[in-house]
Amino acid sequence: MKVEDLVDNLGLDLEDVKELLELYVGATASDLECLREAINNNDVKVVHERAHSIKGASGNLGLTDFYELAKEIDDLARANNLAGVETIYNDFESKFQKLSQEIANAC
Numbered sequence: 001m002k003v004e005d006l007v008d009n010l011g012l013d014l015e016d017v018k019e020l021l022e023l024y025v026g027a028t029a030s031d032l033e034c035l036r037e038a039i040n041n042n043d044v045k046v047v048h049e050r051a052h053s054i055k056g057a058s059g060n061l062g063l064t065d066f067y068e069l070a071k072e073i074d075d076l077a078r079a080n081n082l083a084g085v086e087t088i089y090n091d092f093e094s095k096f097q098k099l100s101q102e103i104a105n106a107c
Contacts, residue, residue: 024058024061025100031050035047051070072088
């Protein structure tokens with residue numbers, strides 16, 4: 001994901017996109033902490049809530065990879081099945097760390 005691509009896709013200027021991404025990173029980092037704890041506690045309800053929140057925020061910004069991973073977690077939680085969720089979470093978290101670093105470097 002390149003910030004310039006989001007500028008084009010969202011139809012906003014660079015500064016507005018950077019601000020949105022900074023907000024996304026902050027909110028998603030918080031959601032990921034809650035999500036990790038919920039996964040560790042096998043709390044399907046909270047896993048669903050946090051994954052659903054991340055999915056919505058990712059979709060709104062056009063962050064398709066993040067949306068799809070959050071959707072996978074959300075779908076499993078809604079089916080009351082957390083098997084495999086930790087692997088998906090780890091993939092999301094790894095990609096999220098890279099995005100966070102890219103945003104920090106761009107700002």
